[in-house]
Amino acid sequence: MTYNAGTQDRSYGRSVVFTDRGIVATSHYLASQSGAQVLARGGSAIDAAIAANAVLGVTEPMMNGIGGDLFLIYWDAKSGKLYGLNASGWAPRKLTIEFLAQHGITSMPHDGIHSVTVPGAVEGWSQAHKRFGRLPWKDLFAPAIRYAESGYAVPEIIQDYWAAEESKLQKTQEARRVFLPGGKVPEVGTWFRNPDIAKALHLIAEKGRDAFYKGEIAQAIVSTSTAFGGAMQAEDLADFSAEWVEPISIDYRGWKIYELPPNVQGMAALEMLNIMGTFQPDKDGPKGTVELHKKIEAMKLAYADLYRYNADQRFAKVPVQGLLDKTYAAQRAALIDPEKANCNPGAGHPASSDTTYLAVVDKEGNIASMIQSNYSGFGSGVVVQGMGFALQNRGALFGLDASLPNALQPRKRPFHTIIPAFMERGDVHIGFGIMGGANQPLAHAQFVSNLVDYGMNIQGALDAPRFTVTSGQVSCDILIESRVTPDVIQALRKKGHNLIVRAEYTALMGRGQAVVHNSKTGMNSAASDPRADGVAEPEPPN
Numbered sequence: 001m002t003y004n005a006g007t008q009d010r011s012y013g014r015s016v017v018f019t020d021r022g023i024v025a026t027s028h029y030l031a032s033q034s035g036a037q038v039l040a041r042g043g044s045a046i047d048a049a050i051a052a053n054a055v056l057g058v059t060e061p062m063m064n065g066i067g068g069d070l071f072l073i074y075w076d077a078k079s080g081k082l083y084g085l086n087a088s089g090w091a092p093r094k095l096t097i098e099f100l101a102q103h104g105i106t107s108m109p110h111d112g113i114h115s116v117t118v119p120g121a122v123e124g125w126s127q128a129h130k131r132f133g134r135l136p137w138k139d140l141f142a143p144a145i146r147y148a149e150s151g152y153a154v155p156e157i158i159q160d161y162w163a164a165e166e167s168k169l170q171k172t173q174e175a176r177r178v179f180l181p182g183g184k185v186p187e188v189g190t191w192f193r194n195p196d197i198a199k200a201l202h203l204i205a206e207k208g209r210d211a212f213y214k215g216e217i218a219q220a221i222v223s224t225s226t227a228f229g230g231a232m233q234a235e236d237l238a239d240f241s242a243e244w245v246e247p248i249s250i251d252y253r254g255w256k257i258y259e260l261p262p263n264v265q266g267m268a269a270l271e272m273l274n275i276m277g278t279f280q281p282d283k284d285g286p287k288g289t290v291e292l293h294k295k296i297e298a299m300k301l302a303y304a305d306l307y308r309y310n311a312d313q314r315f316a317k318v319p320v321q322g323l324l325d326k327t328y329a330a331q332r333a334a335l336i337d338p339e340k341a342n343c344n345p346g347a348g349h350p351a352s353s354d355t356t357y358l359a360v361v362d363k364e365g366n367i368a369s370m371i372q373s374n375y376s377g378f379g380s381g382v383v384v385q386g387m388g389f390a391l392q393n394r395g396a397l398f399g400l401d402a403s404l405p406n407a408l409q410p411r412k413r414p415f416h417t418i419i420p421a422f423m424e425r426g427d428v429h430i431g432f433g434i435m436g437g438a439n440q441p442l443a444h445a446q447f448v449s450n451l452v453d454y455g456m457n458i459q460g461a462l463d464a465p466r467f468t469v470t471s472g473q474v475s476c477d478i479l480i481e482s483r484v485t486p487d488v489i490q491a492l493r494k495k496g497h498n499l500i501v502r503a504e505y506t507a508l509m510g511r512g513q514a515v516v517h518n519s520k521t522g523m524n525s526a527a528s529d530p531r532a533d534g535v536a537e538p539e540p541p542n
Contacts, residue, residue, distance in 0.1 A: 016526070019523075019524055021363045021539040022039035022045070022524065023525070023538050024360050024539075025513035025514065026359075026534045027056070027357070027435075030055055031534070032536065032537035034051050036048070036540060037143070038140065039363070039539040040540050041139075042134060044132055044135075044362055044366060045367060045368040047133050047134055047135045047140055050128070052358050053370060054140065056356045057121075058144050060356055061378070061389070062158075062378045063435075064356040064372045065390065066122050066217075067390050068119055068375070068394075069087060071085065071086060071124075071371050072084070072368065073247055073260065073368075075367040075422060075431065075517075076132075077365030077519065085244055086242060086245050086264070086413075088394070089118030089119055090117060090413050091117050091410055092118070092233060095408065095410065097407070106400065110376070112382065113382050116382060116393065118236055118237055119221075122213070123212075125209070126208065127241075132366070138205040145198050148195065148201060149195060151193035153190065156188055159188045162179075164377060165377035165381075166180070166184075168381040172383065174384075175390070178383050196387055197388030197389050199387065199388070217384070217387055220386055248261045248266065248320060250273060250274055252274075252452060253453070255423050255424070256425065257422075257448055259444075263310065264418065265417055265419060267306065267310070268442075269419065269445050270324050271323050276295060282294070286449065286450055287464075287484050287488060289495075292492060293338065293492060293495055294338075295445070295446065295449070295467070297336040297337075297342060301332045301333075302332075303474050304348070305323055305347050305348055306441070307472070308347035309323065310406065311405035331348065341497045355371060355436060356371070356373060357370070357372075358513055359433065359513045359514055360515065362539075367422070367431040369422050369431035372418070373417075373418045375392050379393045380392065397417070398414045417437045417438060418440065421433055427518050427520035427521075428517075428519075430451075430515070434447060434462075434512035435512070436468070438469050439509065442467070443466060443468065447514075458516060462527050463505075463529070465483040468509050478497055479500050479509070480500070480502070507531045507532065509531060510529075510531070511531045
């Protein structure tokens with residue numbers, strides 16, 4: 001089935017960017033430009049991704065930065081091999097259920113010092129650069145340092161996220177000093193500088209990842225943690241290392257779709273697609289009642305399994321193969337009532353066995369699909385003294401029920417929401433991701449369906465109306481964009497879906513990027529989500 005929009009009368013707002021050189025697609029135009037300039041200087045896809053990510057940490061400080069974690073899927077064009085990197089940090093050794101109980105804490109804090117886990121981003125950059133980088137490490141941070149020192153104009157969507165976190169920033173003196181200049185959130189278009197993060201990036205550029213995990217930045221992290229009564233110790237940082245992992249995959253109507261294995265939630269996207277694959281695409285298209293009902297119900301089944309089984313595989317046995325089995329998908333799909341929403345489907349029994357996403361393709365066709373995040377806006381809200389960045393609050397995703405797979409334990413990685421993705425068929429290879437907490441697996445599945453089931457190009461697939469969940473819980477409460485027609489909204493409500501209609505393009509649906517390499521023609525292309533402040537920027541001529 002095809003669902004192609006005409007180029008002069010189309011349902012998506014931007015054109016796909018094409019070039020025979022590299023392209024960088026990010027959620028901020030300065031990051032995209034910086035990555036493209038790195039490509040023009042002979043950098044690889046990884047070099048450009050690191051440079052762009054460093055800029056994003058400066059220009060989108062609530063979303064990501066060196067205080068957060070990172071995941072990567074990398075496709076090597078020459079060998080055709082796919083690599084996965086898990087650079088998510090672990091809980092400090094002294095952060096235990098008993099430690100929190102001694103402080104009168106009976107549920108995992110959402111912010112504050114006890115939600116902090118070891119940041120993995122800088123280690124992830126280092127591991128990826130050692131394996132796939134071309135340019136000198138220190139050169140990759142020049143653009144980010146420049147924008148930190150000289151400043152940049154605050155764009156619309158980022159300012160909105162910034163304002164939403166003002167109350168968190170007001171809680172501590174250092175957060176107020178760094179991120180509330182003049183005592184308030186910067187207005188749209190005003191100039192913002194952060195010389196403290198410039199200092200930290202200078203240290204990383206000159207001294208490598210050890211500056212963060214063993215040097216001056218590590219000392220500042222531990223001192224900050226201690227001042228707030230936190231559990232972080234020097235050895236928690238010094239002992240940490242990222243892990244190269246094998247991506248997991250399924251076949252979806254002839255396309256191979258890849259995600260990373262647990263502790264991330266990518267398996268939910270694959271399970272959702274497996275369930276969707278038991279049905280044929282609907283004749284009324286992706287915005288029709290039948291198709292949306294099917295996808296919403298498939299999502300709830302996959303998410304019920306995700307929240308029951310996902311955990312750090314070094315500590316828990318996660319039945320990944322069983323969850324991705326086609327027979328299991330058919331069993332789950334059989335639970336979908338075409339006329340009625342199921343608000344609480346429950347987990348199945350498989351057989352045992354705020355965020356920034358960016359995508360880069362270089363002129364050789366190598367693809368970096370990278371995602372990096374603080375989790376919530378400005379993470380824990382704890383800003384490292386003198387270093388200009390917030391520590392993530394990934395520990396908030398642990399549970400305190402010791403009988404469950406994702407229970408808090410020392411040196412354990414929490415359930416992680418951020419997921420990069422990759423898909424391919426024949427000569428076409430696509431790196432993609434759509435950020436946004438619990439939104440991500442279902443957004444990935446909708447993107448894949450738009451491409452595969454309805455023949456959209458990557459820009460149309462990103463732009464198309466989406467639905468998402470209202471929280472991390474499985475329920476009938478669903479957010480949906482108003483570009484879905486009122487008659488479809490009404491029909492879905494009659495089936496029991498509690499739909500909350502948002503604006504035409506709401507960032508609550510996530511902010512995505514995608515790059516494509518055609519290994520037969522050598523042509524590259526990219527798309528950037530209109531729900532963000534970003535662009536797909538082609539590599540300029542030398």
